[in-house]
Amino acid sequence: MAVWSPSARYTPANIRAGGFTLDHGGDSLLISILLLIHVGGAIIGFGPSFTFALLGPMAAKAGPNGGVTLMEAMVAIEKRLILPVAMVTQPLSGLALIFVAGYSTAFFSHTWLWVALLLYAAGFYLAILVQTPRIEKMIHLAKAGPPTPEFGALGKKTAQLGPVITVILTAIIVLMVTKPGG
Secondary structure, eight states, rough: BBBTTOOOOHHHHHHHHHHHBOOOOOOOHHHHHHHHHHHHHHHHHGGGGGGGGHHHHHHHHHHHHHHHHHHHHHHHHHHIIHHIIIIIIIIHHHHEEEEEETTTGGGGHHHHHHHHHHHHHHHIIIIIIHHHHHHHHHHHHHHHHOOOHHHOOOOOOOOHHHHHHHHHHHHHHHHHOOOOOO
């Protein structure tokens, strides 16, 4: 395995082996571009979701108007930034990487990859189909009048699920970076 340098290029064989090479031919440029898109998408698309751990508690302390504004900001970030990346950029660049880099061969031998994909599906489901609708309902309830028991229950559920989604996302990042078991 060669040591990485600015001129290093990826090749399917070296990516499967977890290393780098100075080979400038083949699919290395395409793989480099796909990795840039995939990593950039992860940073731009999912990075802001880590702020939700701060914004949620701030919304609870901000009072009715400030709390609603913060929750609306969280939903806007989710729908306008995270969702497009989660539905388009990451799946397409990830699938392209799987095939171009050769991970489709003996796919289930790459445990880190299929576990990360399962976690991605679970995290996507929890964030988009469970958490966001709960926050949207909280916004609706807060605009309708004073806090209700339903609002409090939803707040408690979102506060419990948020860290679970963050742990899932963090686990995916760790798996993608470290590729345990190669």
